[in-house]
Amino acid sequence: MAAPVDERLFELIVRIRLKFGLLGRTAAQLQPAQADQQGAEQQTFEAWDWTLHRGDSKNPTSPGQFGSRTTLSGAVHRSAVYHPQLTTGSQLNSQLYPGRPAPQAPRWSSDLLVAYFCSEFAxxxxxxxxxxxxxxxxxxHLKxxxxxxxxxxxxxxxxxxxxxxxxxxxxxxxxxxxxxNVWSMRPVERLEGPDGTPITVSIHIEGRLVHVGVIQAWVGSTRLLLLDTDLPENDERDxxxxxxxxxxxxxxRIRQEIVLGIGGVRALRALDIPVTVFHMNEGHSAFLVLERLRELTVAGERFDEALATVRSSSVFTTHTPVPAGFDIFSPEQIQRHLGWLSAEPGITAEDWIPLGGTxxxxxxxxxxxxxxxALRGAKHLNGVSQLHAEVSRGMWSELFPERPVDDVPIIGITNGIHVPTWAGRGVQALMDRxxxxxxIWSGAEDPTWQKVESIPSTELFAARWGGRRALVGLAENHGxxxxxxxxxxxxxxxxxxYKRATLLLxxxxxxRALLKNPDRPVQLVFxxxxxxxxxPGQGFLAEIVALSRDPEFAGHVAFIPGYDMAxxxxxxxxxxxxxNTPRRPKEASGTSGMKVCINGGLNLSILDGWWVEGYEPGRGFAIGQGELYExxxxxxxxxxxSLYRVLEEQVVPLFYDRAANGVPEGWVSQMRRSIAELTPTFxxxxxxxxxxxxxxxxxxxxSR
Structure with a gap:
């Protein structure tokens, strides 16, 4: 394990590089004495451990993992991810994120409790x-x-x-x-009843009774319930x-979605959690609509009344801008897995089967x-960007024949990112100062964001260099x-x-000319x-890996395997x-580009998803003008x-247009706008x- 390094020493070295005009200069731009000094500093940096993953990177109870967090690499690349850095599973106590309560949080209704269903959580x-x-x-969202x-x-x-x-x-x-996932080694706990036996619910799938356990974690004050069929009372298939x-x-897929939707509702009932609003984040959990209908009709409500009740208290967020992107199950699959529903009191196949038909x-x-x-089972509907909502209104207008397309009730709520999770430590320190x-909780209208202008260019660009150096260190770990x-x-x-990872290739x-210019070098990290x-997607990936291994592009292209949140x-x-190079309009929103804004990065993207709203000249770059192609x-x-031209004529010249102290003032100006204007908005x-x-x-x- 590398020895701990005082983070102030790192800041001091960056400041020295700025003072002598070394930061951001290439070897070709340096005088011989300066180049020697830079080489000495490089040896100093290389003496430190830049390892991102030490020990078991997926195991928060691994001493090696947290040991590396005290090295310089941790100091530079670590963001404020607020899971406890403890050494045993019991100490973690199922807390994934202890929370950062906003000082002026909204006042929510006293009976509001949202159940948020999703097939995956990062x-x-x-x-x-x-x-x-x-x-x-x-x-x-949960954070x-x-x-x-x-x-x-x-x-x-x-x-x-x-x-x-x-x-x-x-x-x-x-x-x-x-x-x-070995649950005993994760920051989670299996829920048990007062007698110490695991809490379970059961579901009929293909005539079998499938038992479902509940594993719990906490995301601050938000409870996360994970449904588990890997129980000894189930057969191997289940x-x-x-x-x-x-x-x-x-x-x-249909079995998983039955467990998520129907099993999720039953788990809430078993735990006596008084939910008032059900949110389906994408259509994977939509079977919850059928379970709630069954509950109400068994209790004596007519089907049409039950459907009105379910719809009024349900939210559906669609993330898919093409009809082919949704799960569609055959009539035989539906009958085999859910045929039992028609035998329940008050509900027939003629009632519920049409809910999934065109x-x-x-x-x-x-x-x-x-x-x-989901669209028929929820009254409250939204897309995840303004463009995506517009596309969705057109895509689903046939469900609302009495309305003009622009009046189809699908609103746009553009995605965002949890700033404390993704902001680099150096940038956070500057913002705090x-x-x-x-x-960190301020909205776009808050005047505090105007103070980004007061951050000295040298300090802002130094923080940018520190983040870049950590990324270079990660690439070094992979050769x-x-x-x-x-x-x-x-x-x-x-x-x-559709994301076209190889468009630049x-x-x-x-x-080659773009990357290997000795005075203005460029490097790609994938x-x-x-x-x-x-x-086909694997083919794109293999093409990029091959380029990264091509000696001709050595030092200019890297592919980092094992992609995860870290x-x-x-x-x-x-x-x-x-x-970001998607085929417009197939990127419903996209959030990765939002994460670079707080860190001083600039976006270069097709005008699709969130970037339609985020782009303005002077705070990033656009590829094309939002055209659609058949x-x-x-x-x-x-x-x-268009991509090559923007890089050659705008991006690269702006980055390398340096003042005497090595800082690109025009570039830093765009950094400031990206931080101050885009971070709070997205x-x-x-x-x-x-x-x-x-x-x-x-x-x-x-629903009251």
């Missing part, structure tokens, strides 16, 4: 039950709900094999392995229902659509020698094909996972430019040309307030 890398953006958003005092309980699945652990083989292809996130075929297929003979079930104390002073472009996300000669069944933090805190080859060719504190005021309180009032 709270910390120490609990790997997430795959990507949906889970990260859900985790940040801000806790900070703002919004009464909420969350429900998900306890994946005992996680999503998957990513490694690369000798040929650069992704290898997917299990990412096991124990595997909660094995892996997004694993298996459609048979596994207007021209009311019997769902072409498939039972989970998005349609120059902004008013409650800045890549990068330049801590070079313009660094980051790309980290799911390798879904389309012209190798132009790319990370991300492709779903094990997404063969890697993501280093990436968003270290990248100068965050690249021909994907034309789109790729045109937008690749935060989950703003987002959760909107959910509370525009959806949760309205739904609670309607």
């Amino acid at each position: 709270i910390t890398e120490h609990l790997p039950i997430y795959s990507g953006g949906l889970g990260v958003l859900a985790g940040d 801000s709900a806790s900070d703002l005092g919004l009464p909420m309980v969350a429900l998900g699945l306890a994946y005992h094999h996680g999503y998957f652990a990513q490694t690369l083989d000798d040929e650069g292809r992704q290898v997917a392995g299990p990412d096991p 124990r595997g229902i909660t094995a892996s996130l997004y694993g298996g075929d459609s048979e596994m 207007p021209d297929d009311p019997r769902s003979e072409r498939g039972f659509n989970m998005a349609l079930l 120059y902004l008013d104390e409650p800045w 890549f020698e990068l330049n801590p002073d070079a313009l660094t472009i980051g790309f980290a996300r799911r390798f879904a094909t 389309t012209d190798r000669e132009r790319l 990370a991300g996972k492709a779903h094990p069944r997404d063969v 890697v993501g933090r280093v990436m968003v805190q270290g990248a100068d430019v965050w690249l 021909d994907v080859e034309v789109a790729d060719r045109t937008e690749a040309e 935060s989950t504190h703003r987002m959760v307030r909107e959910y509370g005021e525009r959806l949760y309180e309205v739904a609670a009032e309607a």
Whole structure:
């Protein structure tokens, strides 16, 4: 283990580099004596341990993991992730995030209690039950709900094999392995009754009685309940229902979604949790609509009355801008797994089957659509950006034939990020020093954000350099020698094909000239996972890995395997430019680009999702002008040309236009605007307030 390093020493070295004009200079720009001094400093840095993962990186009880947090690498890359740094599972006491209560939290209705259902949650890398953006958003939602005092309980699945652990083989292809959760080694606890026996509920699946246990964790004051079928009273087939996130075929998906939706409602009842609003975050949990209908009709309500009651107290957030993105189950699957529902008092197949059918297929003979079930089962609907809400209104307008498209009741609540989780430590220290104390909870209208202008350029750029150096250190752990002073472009996300991870690779000669300019070097750092069944996505990933291993691009391209929240933090805190290249309008929102804003990074993105709202000249860069293309080859060719041109003519020149002290004042000016104008606007504190005021309180009032 590396010896602890005083973080003040690191700050002192950065200040010395600024004073002598060394920070941000390349070797080609330095005089020989200066270059020698930089080399000596480099040796000093290399003597310290830049390891991100020590011991078992997924095990918060591993002494090695927390030992590394006292080294310089931890000091630079660590963000404020507030899980306890303790040494035993019992001491962790199921607390994933102790919370940071906002000093002026809203006053919520006394009876408001939201049940938030989602298929994945990314709270910390120490609990790997997430795959990507949906889970990260859900985790940040819970943290801000806790900070703002919004009464909420969350429900998900306890994946005992996680999503998957990513490694690369000798040929650069992704290898997917299990990412096991040993619950006794996680910051969670299994719920038990007064007699010490585990609390369980049961569900009928294909005529079998499946038992479901409940594992609990705390996200601040927000309770997270994870449903678990890996119980000895279940057979092997049913124990595997909660094995892996997004694993298996459609048979596994329908079983998981039954456990999440129906089992989740039953778990709330078993625990006597008086929920007033049910929030379906995406359609995976929509079977909760059927369970609530069953409860009410068994109690004597007519089906139409029961549906009105369920709708009035339900919220549905859609994240998918294309109809093909939703789960659709065959009539045979629905009958085999849920046929028992029609035998319940007061509810018939003629009542509930049409809830999942299209207007021209009311019997769902072409498939039972989970998005349609959620849209019909919830009155309060939203998309996750303003553009996505517009797209969704057009996509689902046939469900509201009496309304014009613009009046379809799907509102836009743009996603955000939990700033304390993703802000780098150096940037947080600057904000604490120059902004008013409650800045981290301040909205965009708060004048404290104007004080970002008062932060000296040297200090702001020094913090940017520190984040970049930590990212370079992470790359070094994986065998890549990068330049801590070079313009660094980051790309980290799911390798879904519509995200076009390889768009920048389309012209190798132009790319080579861009990256290898000795006076203005550029480097690319990639990370991300492709779903094990997404063969084209894995092909994109392999192409990038091959480029990173090409000697011609050595020192300019890196791929970091094992993408998780820890890697993501280093990436968003270290990248100068965050690249986003989706096919418009397939990016419903995107949140990774929001995370770089507080860290002083600038976005370079297609005008899709949140960036349609976030982009203005002078606080980032746009690829294209928001065009839509029918021909994907034309789109790729045109937008690749736009990307190269923006990099060559705007991004690179601005970064390397340095003052005498080595600071690029024009670039820092854009950093200031990105921090001050985008951070408070695209935060989950703003987002959760909107959910509370525009959806949760309205739904609670309607259900009273």
